[in-house]
Amino acid sequence: MARAEHPPSTVLGPDGRVRLIDLPAGLPLGVGGLPFETADLELDEGSLLALCGDGLLLADHRDIDQGLTLLRTVLAGPARSLEHTCKAVEDAMLPDRPADDVTLLLGRTQVLAAEKVATWELSTDPTAAGRARSLVTDRLAKWGLEEVAFTTELIVSELVTNAYRYAGSPVLLRLIRDSHLICEVSDTSSTSPHLRQARSTDEGGRGLFLVAQLSERWGTRYGRNGKTIWAEQPLSTAAPNARNSETRPS
Structure with a gap:
C-alpha cells in the first residue's frame, strides 16, 4: 500500500x-x-x-x-x-x-477454497498459448463451466501471446472461480498495455480489443516484480458490458 x-x-x-x-x-x-x-x-x-x-x-x-x-x-x-x-x-x-x-x-478479506483456484507456470516456447488453451479447457470442464470455455480460451490465448511477445518469461496463468470467472496472466514486465483500434490493414493490435469485448471488466495490476493483466467474466447468461478497470488492486 x-x-x-x-x-x-x-x-x-x-x-x-x-x-x-x-x-x-x-x-x-x-x-x-x-x-x-x-x-x-x-x-x-x-x-x-x-x-x-x-x-x-x-x-x-x-x-x-x-x-x-x-x-x-x-x-x-x-x-x-x-x-x-x-x-x-x-x-x-x-x-x-x-x-x-x-x-x-x-x-x-476472504480466502478462496483451493478448488476454486488453478495456477500454472508456462514454459517459454511457441506452443505456450496452445498449452494454455488446453489447460483452461480441462479445468473448466472439471468445474462444469463448459459454456464459457470458448470465450475463456480466446481471452487466455490473447493474454498469454501478448505476455510472451512483449514481456518474455516466466508467465503465470491463473483461473479464479467465484461469483465471476477471472483469468489472470502475470509476467515480469512493468510496461502498461494499451487498448487501440487496429486498422483494417494491420496484421496485429487487436488482442486487448478482443479481450475487452469478450469480458465484463479487465485491467492491469502492478507488483514489485512485474504486472498482471486480468479479465473478468460473469457466470450467468447476462451479456457482457466491457469496462476497462486499469488500477491498483489487490
Missing part, C-alpha cells in the same frame, strides 16, 4: 481489535516530485479494511484525531455487512450535510 496525503487506513481484525496502518506519508496524486513509499502487510481472513478521505474525519467540526477515534469506535461495533457498516459510519459521523467531499471505502 501507499498513501497520497490521505489519513491512515484502519483495520478491524477478526478478533475485534482496531488499529491504524502505519504508512509513509506521500504527496497528493498528480503533484509529482518524490516517489511514493510503499508498505506491505498481511491481513488475517475476515479483516475489515477502511480507507477514507479527511472529509469524513473532519465533518461536524472535528479534528483528525477525533475523527479517527470515532471511526474506530463505529467499526468496532456489532458485526455487520459492509453496506450496513457504511450506513453506521454515515449515521455516526455525518449528522449534517458535510462541507467537503466524503469518501469511504470498505473491504473484507
Whole structure:
C-alpha cells in the first residue's frame, strides 16, 4: 500500500481489535516530485479494511484525531455487512450535510477454497498459448463451466501471446472461480498495455480489443516484480458490458 496525503487506513481484525496502518506519508496524486513509499502487510481472513478521505474525519467540526477515534469506535461495533457498516459510519459521523467531499471505502478479506483456484507456470516456447488453451479447457470442464470455455480460451490465448511477445518469461496463468470467472496472466514486465483500434490493414493490435469485448471488466495490476493483466467474466447468461478497470488492486 501507499498513501497520497490521505489519513491512515484502519483495520478491524477478526478478533475485534482496531488499529491504524502505519504508512509513509506521500504527496497528493498528480503533484509529482518524490516517489511514493510503499508498505506491505498481511491481513488475517475476515479483516475489515477502511480507507477514507479527511472529509469524513473532519465533518461536524472535528479534528483528525477525533475523527479517527470515532471511526474506530463505529467499526468496532456489532458485526455487520459492509453496506450496513457504511450506513453506521454515515449515521455516526455525518449528522449534517458535510462541507467537503466524503469518501469511504470498505473491504473484507476472504480466502478462496483451493478448488476454486488453478495456477500454472508456462514454459517459454511457441506452443505456450496452445498449452494454455488446453489447460483452461480441462479445468473448466472439471468445474462444469463448459459454456464459457470458448470465450475463456480466446481471452487466455490473447493474454498469454501478448505476455510472451512483449514481456518474455516466466508467465503465470491463473483461473479464479467465484461469483465471476477471472483469468489472470502475470509476467515480469512493468510496461502498461494499451487498448487501440487496429486498422483494417494491420496484421496485429487487436488482442486487448478482443479481450475487452469478450469480458465484463479487465485491467492491469502492478507488483514489485512485474504486472498482471486480468479479465473478468460473469457466470450467468447476462451479456457482457466491457469496462476497462486499469488500477491498483489487490
